[in-house]
Amino acid sequence: MTQDCGTPLEAAADIIAGSSCLLAFTGAGVSADSGLPTFRGEGGLWGRYDERHLEIDHFREHPAECWETIRAIFYGTGAGFQPNDAHRVLAGWERDGILDFLVTQNIDGLHGQAGSRAVAEFHGSCSTLRCMRCGTAVEATAARIAASPPCCACGGVFKPGFTFFGEAIPERAREESFAAAGRADACIVIGSTGTVQPAASVPRLVKSHGGAVVEVNPEPSEFTRSITDVFLPMGAAEALRTLDVLVRGRLGK
Ligand SMILES: [Zn+2]
Numbered sequence: 001m002t003q004d005c006g007t008p009l010e011a012a013a014d015i016i017a018g019s020s021c022l023l024a025f026t027g028a029g030v031s032a033d034s035g036l037p038t039f040r041g042e043g044g045l046w047g048r049y050d051e052r053h054l055e056i057d058h059f060r061e062h063p064a065e066c067w068e069t070i071r072a073i074f075y076g077t078g079a080g081f082q083p084n085d086a087h088r089v090l091a092g093w094e095r096d097g098i099l100d101f102l103v104t105q106n107i108d109g110l111h112g113q114a115g116s117r118a119v120a121e122f123h124g125s126c127s128t129l130r131c132m133r134c135g136t137a138v139e140a141t142a143a144r145i146a147a148s149p150p151c152c153a154c155g156g157v158f159k160p161g162f163t164f165f166g167e168a169i170p171e172r173a174r175e176e177s178f179a180a181a182g183r184a185d186a187c188i189v190i191g192s193t194g195t196v197q198p199a200a201s202v203p204r205l206v207k208s209h210g211g212a213v214v215e216v217n218p219e220p221s222e223f224t225r226s227i228t229d230v231f232l233p234m235g236a237a238e239a240l241r242t243l244d245v246l247v248r249g250r251l252g253k
Helices: 008-018 028-032 056-061 063-075 085-095 110-114 142-146 171-183 201-208 222-226 236-251
Strands: 022-026 101-104 119-121 124-131 137-139 158-162 186-190 212-216 230-232
Touching (some): 008 212, 008 230, 008 236, 022 201, 056 063, 063 142, 063 158, 085 110, 085 236, 101 171, 171 201, 186 201, 186 236, 201 212, 212 236
Parallel strands (some): 022 101, 022 186, 101 119
Antiparallel strands (some): 124 137, 124 158
16 A cells, blocks of 8 residues: 555545546445445344345245335335435535546445436446336336335336346446446545455456555455555545545645
């Protein structure tokens, strides 16, 4: 790691302010400050729900049963989360020409809610539903979600618009993500531990053609040991609030 110019926060701000094409890559840690529960680890959702309910083959055979879990996790009392300062800073960076593109592994739609537009949702989003029979995509409204299981006018079952276990990554999001990584000269990784492939290859591509990597994670990750130039051991919202001030100070924005 190269942290020889001032504090790590200042070194990170130098990289971000000095880049001409910045990519942000976010994972569950960026939404943790909005209160979203994680899937794995202590207190994770898989301690309470059956992981098979998000496997595509199981869903095809038992859609109503799977929808009970899907509704509870993604559209039930847990819904209604709001963007936090990390989402807001990234949206502001895009608006002011500091950030070129954002790749997220999250399916919560919070980057879009915060105002980000140049976003690839690598694992899809829960804000849409797609018919398993005819492919029609519709907005995931409360009325549609209430049916058990939600069904299309054609009689097919609706599936949430995010990637299930055993399903391929949405092709367009994948292409946009790797294209953005191919042109980026710096990447800020936020709240992703780099264990889920192929998503974790996105920041690695930036590094492979000489780009610098800033990483924001509470604990060291797969990235820290391999591609990170500046590691900020912090929560996402706190780190982004501080970086926002430092970067804007350097750019006069
Ligand atoms: Zn249909």
